[in-house]
Amino acid sequence: MNSNLNKSIVLISPLDVVLTGLFEILKGSVAGEIIQLRRGDEIIDYPELTGNFLVIAVPEELEKSTTLIRHILPVTGSVQFMALNLDLNSALSTPSISINDSAALICYKVNEILNSFSTNPGKETDTELTRREIEVLQLLTKGYSNKEIADQLFVSTHTVISHRKNISEKTGIKSASGLTMYAILKNIIDVTDINPDELI
Amino acid sequence: MELFNENSKLASVIHKDHSLLPVINRLGVKLGFGDKTIRNICEEREIDLNFFVEIINVFHYEAYFPEKRLLDFSVSMVIEYLVKTHRYYIDYLIPENDRLIELFLSANPEQSTENDLVRKFYTKFKEEFVIHIDFEESVMFPYVLELNQVIENPLSRPNFRQKYPDFSISGFEKEHSAMDDKMDDLKNIIIKYLPPNYDQNRGNAFLSNLFMFEKDLKNHSRIEDHILLPKVKQLEMILQSHE
Ligand SMILES: [Fe+2]
Ligand SMILES: [Fe+2]
Numbered sequence: 001m002n003s004n005l006n007k008s009i010v011l012i013s014p015l016d017v018v019l020t021g022l023f024e025i026l027k028g029s030v031a032g033e034i035i036q037l038r039r040g041d042e043i044i045d046y047p048e049l050t051g052n053f054l055v056i057a058v059p060e061e062l063e064k065s066t067t068l069i070r071h072i073l074p075v076t077g078s079v080q081f082m083a084l085n086l087d088l089n090s091a092l093s094t095p096s097i098s099i100n101d102s103a104a105l106i107c108y109k110v111n112e113i114l115n116s117f118s119t120n121p122g123k124e125t126d127t128e129l130t131r132r133e134i135e136v137l138q139l140l141t142k143g144y145s146n147k148e149i150a151d152q153l154f155v156s157t158h159t160v161i162s163h164r165k166n167i168s169e170k171t172g173i174k175s176a177s178g179l180t181m182y183a184i185l186k187n188i189i190d191v192t193d194i195n196p197d198e199l200i
Numbered sequence: 201m202e203l204f205n206e207n208s209k210l211a212s213v214i215h216k217d218h219s220l221l222p223v224i225n226r227l228g229v230k231l232g233f234g235d236k237t238i239r240n241i242c243e244e245r246e247i248d249l250n251f252f253v254e255i256i257n258v259f260h261y262e263a264y265f266p267e268k269r270l271l272d273f274s275v276s277m278v279i280e281y282l283v284k285t286h287r288y289y290i291d292y293l294i295p296e297n298d299r300l301i302e303l304f305l306s307a308n309p310e311q312s313t314e315n316d317l318v319r320k321f322y323t324k325f326k327e328e329f330v331i332h333i334d335f336e337e338s339v340m341f342p343y344v345l346e347l348n349q350v351i352e353n354p355l356s357r358p359n360f361r362q363k364y365p366d367f368s369i370s371g372f373e374k375e376h377s378a379m380d381d382k383m384d385d386l387k388n389i390i391i392k393y394l395p396p397n398y399d400q401n402r403g404n405a406f407l408s409n410l411f412m413f414e415k416d417l418k419n420h421s422r423i424e425d426h427i428l429l430p431k432v433k434q435l436e437m438i439l440q441s442h443e
Binding site: 171172173174175177178181182184185186191196197200 | 313314316317318320321324378381382384385386388389392393394
């Protein structure tokens with residue numbers, strides 16, 4: 001359950017019928033969260049999107065979201081992209097699903113990509129933390145103060161403190177340096193991203 | 201739950217709770233006490249009987265902490281006990297921890313990232329711990345002992361006032377919680393988050409020592425926070441009223 005929590009799917013299409021249809025097809029066969037967006041740039045409203053996720057979008061929106069994800073989101077895991085082909089007459093070269101694929105084929109293709117996340121050696125995060133908590137933890141391990149973390153995540157300092165409390169309760173680790181060690185052991189951050197002499 | 205008293209045989213006390221062994225050592229009792237009662241032993245070695253009984257009970261039973269009675273003991277007696285406890289940490293528990301953690305980690309050299317992290321964390325914890333103890337022994341305890349003397353001997357007051365213009369222990373108070381947290385964290389990292397391919401027996405040996413250390417330290421901090429500090433505040437009030 002833990003590793004699946006970090007594998008979510010973002011569906012992007014301006015068409016409600018497509019979003020709903022794909023959601024219905026996928027919801028039973030994937031363990032992670034499925035987020036539905038009408039436009040690629042709405043992904044900016046999901047700063048808590050970290051860990052591994054798969055974006056499935058119509059080609060135009062795929063492009064928009066790709067740029068955004070690459071440049072703006074503090075992405076930590078890996079991101080995969082899949083084109084959603086609504087045009088029966090054209091074929092796409094990137095991993096894609098087509099509007100006339102069967103439900104079983106769509107599930108198969110999607111799961112194939114989702115499973116490839118975990119075969120990425122050593123990169124899988126295995127943690128009981130929520131996405132938001134992971135994000136707070138990442139900033140914490142970079143040496144940011146509660147106030148700075150709050151500013152970056154657009155939440156109140158109070159919220160950050162309550163996240164920190166939950167992180168400590170779930171992990172059993174209270175000190176900042178202990179949490180840094182935890183984050184490294186759990187692949188939430190990379191040891192090369194921090195200065196262990198300073199932060200541990 | 202049973203409290204020990206002056207008529208308890210020390211040997212049976214130890215059979216019931218062997219974690220008291222280092223405690224009786226630092227109170228001045230060595231092994232080989234036969235069937236003597238606590239009273240016999242304390243009389244023989246000129247150890248304060250009440251202090252001995254209260255300290256072992258406080259250590260033995262976490263919920264037992266008779267503050268009023270504990271506050272009756274002299275500052276110098278409490279500090280002497282605390283300093284002996286520090287010596288036990290510095291001379292024995294810490295080196296023993298060093299040895300056990302190295303045995304544990306070095307048996308698994310392929311886990312070098314994990315080993316480095318744990319070593320770093322442990323070293324930092326140890327440094328902080330030693331600084332804490334040094335501070336207490338070189339700054340805080342001397343202040344408390346001098347404060348105690350100045351109350352008994354009013355003539356030395358001007359000297360004392362010159363040395364400590366705003367005589368207040370609050371400037372010396374140091375948090376214990378940060379140290380406790382780090383110790384807890386170290387235990388949890390090893391128990392919950394290290395990969396399972398470490399030598400389990402060596403891990404257990406290190407953890408057992410750490411649990412013992414933790415118990416002892418909690419008790420020690422409790423005496424500092426709830427006996428020594430209130431006593432010092434009392435003395436400061438007395439001094440203030442003399443001004
Ligand atoms: Fe101390
Ligand atoms: Fe202390």
